[in-house]
Amino acid sequence: MRRLARSVLAAFAVLAAGLASGQAADLSDWASVEKAARGQTVYFNAWGGARNINDYIDWAGDEVEKRYGVKLVHVKLDDTANAVAKVVAEKAAGHDGDGTIDLIWINGENFAAMKRQDLLLAPGWADKLPNWRYVDWKTKPTVLTDFTVPTDGQEAPWGMAKLVFFNDTARDAETGEMPDSFADLVDWTQAFPGRFTYPAPPDFMGSTFLKQALIESVEDPSVLQKAVVETEFDAVTAPLFAALDAMHPNLWRSGRTFPKNKEALRQLLADNEIDIAFAFSPAEASNAIASHELPDTVRSFIFSGGTLSNTHFVAIPYNAAAKEGSLVVANFLISPQAQLHKQDPKVWGDPTVLDTNALPDEYREPFDALDLGVATLKPSELGPALAEPHASWMERLEKEWTRRYGVAN
Amino acid sequence: MSLELDDISIRLQDRELISLSASIGPGEVLTVMGPSGSGKSTLLAFVAGFLDPAFTASGTVRLDGLEITNMPANLRRTAMLFQDPMLFPHMSVGENLLFAIRAGRAIPGKVEAGFPSGITKQRAGASWADRRKIAEAALDEAGLHGFFDRDPATLSGGQKARAALMRVLLSQPGALLLDEPFSKLDTDRRARVRDFVFEEARQRKLPVLLVTHDAADAQAAGGAVVTLG
Amino acid sequence: MLALAPTLAILVLAGPILIGLLATALPAFNYFPALGGSQFSLDPWRELVVMPGLWRSALISLAAGLVTAFIALTSVAAFMAGWSQTRLFRSIQHLVSPLLAVPHAATAFGLAFLLAPSGWLMRLVSPELTGFSRPPDWLIVHDTFGLTMMAGLIVKEIPFLFLIALAALPQVRPHDFAATATSLGYGRIAGFLHAVWPQLYPQLRLAVFAVIAYSSSAVDVAIILGPTNPAPLAVRLVGWMNDPDLKMRFVASAGALLQLAVTAAALLLWLSAERLAGLIHGCVRVSGRRFTREKTARAVSAGAISMAAFAVFAGLALLALWSLAGYWAFPDALPRSITAATWMHEMPVLGRPLGITVAIGLSATLIAVAITLACLEFETRTAARVKGRALMILYLPLIVPQASFVFGLQLSFLWVGLGASFGALVLAHLVFVLPYVMLSLAEPWHAADPRYARAARSMGASQNLVFWRIRAPMALAAILVAAAVGFAVSVGQYLPTLLIGAGRWPTVTTEAVALASGGDRRVIGVFAFVQMGLPFLGFVLATLVPAIAFARRRDMRAANA
Structure with a gap:
């Protein structure tokens, strides 16, 4: 009993000290x-x-x-x-x-x-x-x-942070020219089926990829700077999901499973399961080479129209x-x-x-x-920076993505 | 020293297994016979203080006039020998014997009863060296000279049985309870071990309660025989 | 004092679970004032049921529990039936014991790299036999129905069930019964299944339940090997729990209760299947058929066990290789260069987590062993058995999925002011360590011959003396094995350590999982070895100490073997 009393006292002391330091x-x-x-x-x-x-x-x-x-x-x-x-x-x-x-x-x-x-x-x-x-x-x-x-x-x-893609230049002969925009990428997956994928949203990197695709496919990018208006969401995202619908059958594993995060994505590139990986840090590829995770023939590239930055x-x-x-x-x-x-x-x-x-x-x-x-x-080669959409877009996109692709057949 | 059993009745639910009154004098043997399942081992468990709570028992047990019916098992001084010698497998033969020797002062007046001949009561339990001497003397008496450091697992059946008996005797018991202790020995050894046990009990004037289903045991014991079941 | 032990055990075990469940159940019905849920409602459930693929997630979890338990149990039963008392059996027996020390996650990582289309088996035969210069686009790991995940769970649960069965086997005198059946003309397997299995299975039941519960709610293995679209229920609910949208926590709580229901459903289905199997077995038993053509069945059973052992060992060997690898590309069967850089880099930062892991593990294990011994000794002295419902409470932590109550537990620990202290963490570990220690120690303790203690008592030894000099030393091997199991369980705890310890008490496991999220197989390899090294050391000690202490006591060694 006495011990209980003592611990209660101690708790109060801690609380009091906490309140005192709570002042800004x-x-x-x-x-x-x-x-x-x-x-x-x-x-x-x-x-x-x-x-x-x-x-x-x-x-x-x-x-x-x-x-x-x-x-x-x-x-x-x-x-x-x-x-x-x-x-x-x-x-x-x-x-x-x-x-x-x-x-x-x-x-x-x-x-x-x-x-x-x-x-x-x-x-x-x-x-x-x-x-x-x-x-x-x-x-x-x-x-x-x-x-x-x-x-x-x-x-x-x-x-x-800036969205940067990378590929192994030693495989150039097999991979063709690297895409220069999201639309390019969709075409590329058609030419090289099974050689691209992205982490499943709501993973941070997967959602980043979705946002990049959204910014590039939306007609009027300024709507993205404001919170989602539910009645307009379908119309705004229609081109995006049309492109994804077209791309998914040509993804790695036919889009029936997705890597967990950007590290898993990088591992797939290292294992030669895919040809293009991406990260949200310009130094990612160099770091991975230094730690032997990627071969030293890997190089970075961006979309010349700009990539997401935050x-x-x-x-x-x-x-x-x-x-x-x-x-x-x-x-x-x-x-x-x-x-x-x-x-x-x-x-x-x-x-x-x-x-x-x-x-x-x-x-x-x-x-x-x-x-x-x-x-x-180099900073000068990184291309234009695209601004993040309002946070509500990400949440809404993740939800829609899960609804459409979260249950594979 | 004597063991008295007054109006003992042991029941399992509504069935009475045992109903017994008996008095066993110093050095005497009472043999309880009966087929398996007749409850003879239950009788020993009751006397020694290990009765399973599933049973109900009444009656009194007296050792040397002192009632021990409800005493904890370790204070009753009713030493048990089982079908198997039950030497502790994690101790040497000598440690098994040392375990039985009470530390500190010996109980006055009881020493001669428990200790092998040649050990006086002044020396009982005084120091480790003395305790070891007591144990070695007991081994000698049982024909197990030099077995102190042996692993019990390396002993023959007869040797184990003798070591087990010496261990029990060293604990200075007031009575011996034998639960078919010879049944697992081969025929020629059985007689020798049996004679050894009864002889040691007689020398120390210990009352013995023997449970068996072998008529030869009863005959060798020479005392009264009760048949159950 | 001793009489309090069973109560204490039940408090330690049931208390945190019930409180944790309650603190999970309240938000599941929308009550969680800190997040603005101040009125009970069914909203979280409404949101939960419209989650895409929810029922498929639940179904995968259910199937994983049942399939894993069924295949693991069948393999163990068939192997014991077909091969006990053979040389193969003995060598497998030695091989399997160390597998218990291998963490689930390490097994899964190893298996993933073994089986993936870009994995080692494929590298071994490529491009020479397959013509593949790049890995084929096959959905093997992360397959939609969770088959690879179940395989990963099965290879890990086989050693667990096998060892539990081995421990229980001597009590049912298998050789006498099996020999009797064989002499009546029954085949080896049939004889075992008719004469020995019905006595053995009840001893395994609880372990099987634990396998079902674990497999139907595993998070780590499911993340590494399981399906992703959708993932098994437990993975998804941890995801919701971690969702930045704090409102999702209500849905996650409802999901936690659904997980509880799924695991309960798996257990109920298993119970009904038990009945059915009993009926069928009864019919077959009296049919008089001898089943003497059993070559194929024996071969399959040996194959299943050997493959399970091989998969784990090969996976570990590959992880070991990865921890030393430089760049290692497909289809190379070996890395291009070998370097100790990963080890050199990780070793210095391992010290503190190692120390904390050992301190928590030893504390929780010591307390658990003490409580367990006190309970068992109390039972022995009063000749009472903790039976039926009370026993189920003791084993509650084995059967209630962690994911369904650990979040609630964290909250309740905070409420009573136990946040992030070493004591709170040990207590949290104790919840999971105690049942395993109890499970490992109870059988051998009860199996001890009571006549030794009676002999000692009749020679004047007090109960305490009998405990310290007779019962405890004679059970030394069993106590140490139970302690090693308990320690291994403590080392493996991830969710409770992370949540209760608030990250202030990093263990090798929390570090391993954090680093594994970086996906570098080299680092995963290093940590998998450190993570399994500790429990392995525990098992080695548990084997060595009695062997040395009783080197000259033949019957003690025989009892341990």
Whole structure:
């Protein structure tokens, strides 16, 4: 009985401490934020499926510990939604000040859902970080609007993503000319049946492919920037699904099964089961070559009309226990040093969110000098960037796709 | 020392299996005979304190005048020998005997009854070295000289039976309960082991309750015979 | 104290499951205030039933449970009937035991790479025999009806059932009965099935139920080998649970209850099939037919078991090769280069997860063994048996699909303030470890000859002394095997570790699954080996310790063999 009483007391103590730290940090006084952060442990919930990214996070952890006395722990996720679920469960149980997640790698649907459910630290903080001044929000508008949802400073940009295709040039003789648009791709699958596929939505990469196809096939792209209007959905997507209907019989396994994610897709390319794979990172192919997952004859290509582009972010849950520590880490992640290290293809190869031209010379020069890797296209070769449709399109597309193709015969 | 069974009645549901009154004097043997299923082993279980809750029993058991009917089995001092020697397979022969020797002080006045000849009560249970000596002396007495470190599995049937008896005697029992202990031995060994057991019991003036279905056992025991079933 | 043990066991096991189920059931009927569900309604169910392909998903899950259990059980029964007391039987027996330590996911990965059109078997014969310079476009892995998935489950469940059957076999004195039947002119298989199987099967029943429950709700194997359009129910409901649209959690909860119903339906169907089989068997038994032409049946049974063992071992060997491979293209039968780079890279980061895995596994196993021994000792002392319904509660975690209550359990742990602590995690593991320890230890414990203890008692030994000096040491081998099984179960836990531990307690399994999501077969190979190394070490210790402790005690060795 006495032990029970003691644990109840302890629980209250934890709760009280949580409430105390629940007060928003004063971002105008950054020195005090850094002071409060010292000694805190930040649990960074981030997808853990890539060795190079895990290594980068380890490196960042060492740096923030050295510089700010903040301990960074990478909680490796296989799906970011697990972290969202965790915050939901904590809110349900009334853990409003002592959450187990401090920082979360996020974008798109997950961000929209958390923002809608008031699960993120408010008010916005990202544009008040000291290093915000280097962020390129002028030519990279996606750092401010995540899938058309305004970030309102509730997440800080971390890196840029762009849809890039790749193929093994050693097989050029068998694969013909690579397609240059979605329509081209549909024709290509007709000429080379069974040699292309895409991850099944709602996998992130599969949905990205659908959006690329939608943007290219829709008559008036501007409707995609607004939320789906249910009565117009069928008409808007009719060309897309007509193209998919035509393409599916010519897909790998005749479209009766689909790979789970982009890693499975890449493995299929490595196993010579398909000829074209794609990823949402320009450095993907070079990284896979470096880790022996793909042969060194693989090269990247894009659609000259443009491919989908977006930004990935870090966000702080409303109930994070180490809020100041998380702010310090988020600020460090957009520092020129951290961004430079990240863009190094030997490290990660993830494109920066900063405006490199506006950086002091000491940082601009190494950015310019980076060797991006054999299979990585230069920024100038990456082609136009297509903006993400409103997040509701993705959800609606996924639903429709599952309805049409989710049950194979 | 004597074992008295007063108005013992053991039932399984509505069926009475055993109804018995008997008194066994020091060094005497009472033989209970009956076909299998007649409940003779149940009688031993009752006396030793292992009766399965499925049975109901009434009556009193007295050892040396002390009522033990409801005592825990380990305090009754009614040592049992089974059809099989039941030497603990994970211990050496010597450890089996040591297990039976009570640690610490010996129970005053009972020492001679339990210990092999030549061991005085002052030395009983004093130290490990003494306990080992006691065990070795017991082995010698049973014709098992030098068997202390042996694996029980390497002994012959007769050797096991003798070791089992010495083990039981070392626990300083007040009575011996024998559950067909000779039935698994071959004919020529059976007589020798039987004589050895009865002789040791007689020497120590232990009352013996023997359960068997072999008339030769009853004859060799020489005491009263009760037939069940 | 001892009298509390059975109650404690039931609390530890049934408590979290019932609470977890309740916390799943409420959102299934739209009640989950944190997400805006404050009124009970059937909306989640309405949304669930219109999910495309829902009934096919449920049907695949149902079929996977029944087919896996049926084929695995038949193979084991036929092999035991046709081959026991032969040299082949003994060598398979030795071969099969280590397979228990192999995680389901590793088996599945190995099998996928063995069987896929671009897999190793095809590489072995290509292009020389097949003419394929690129893999054929055949739907083998991820096939629509889940046949490959069932194959993956079967090869993993055969060793499980085989070992349970081996453990139960001595109690039914198979050789005496089978010999009697054979001397009456019955064939080997028929004699075994008539005389031994009816006594053996009741001992296996619970294990079979566990196989049905697991196979009808497996997530990891289904993701690696199972159909995708649509996927089996459990995979889909985990997907809904993880959907960014938080409203989907209501649907997922309803799906979790549907999963429970599917597993229950599979069990009920099996029970009726048992009846039917009993009737048919009864007719055949009195028909007097001797079934002496059994060559084919024997060959098939040996083939089935050997193939299962081969598939797992070959799959593992290939994963081992992958962990050392450089670039490895189709149709090369071997990688173009060999490198230790993957191992060198992963080793340093393995330390912490390894330590946590061992700490959690040992804690949960120790507690489980202590509770189990206390329960069994209590039974022995009071001559009472935990029977019927009480026993079913003990084995609840084996039969209730994890996916149907773990999410609810996470929520309830948070409610009582047990979030993400080491203790909470050990408790969560205990729920799954305890029944397996109980299952492994109860039979050998009950089978012990009570006369040893009676002999000791009659020589003046107290109950406690008898426990520590006689009952426990004599059961040492069984206790250690049960502990090894418990440890293996703990190491293999994924969903509970992830959800209850909030990722703060990474184990080799959570790391393995996270890395496996990156799809690099080299990393998967490394982690599969680490993941199976720990349980394997446990089994080795469980074999070695009694062998060394009782090196000079022949009857102890005979009892263990």
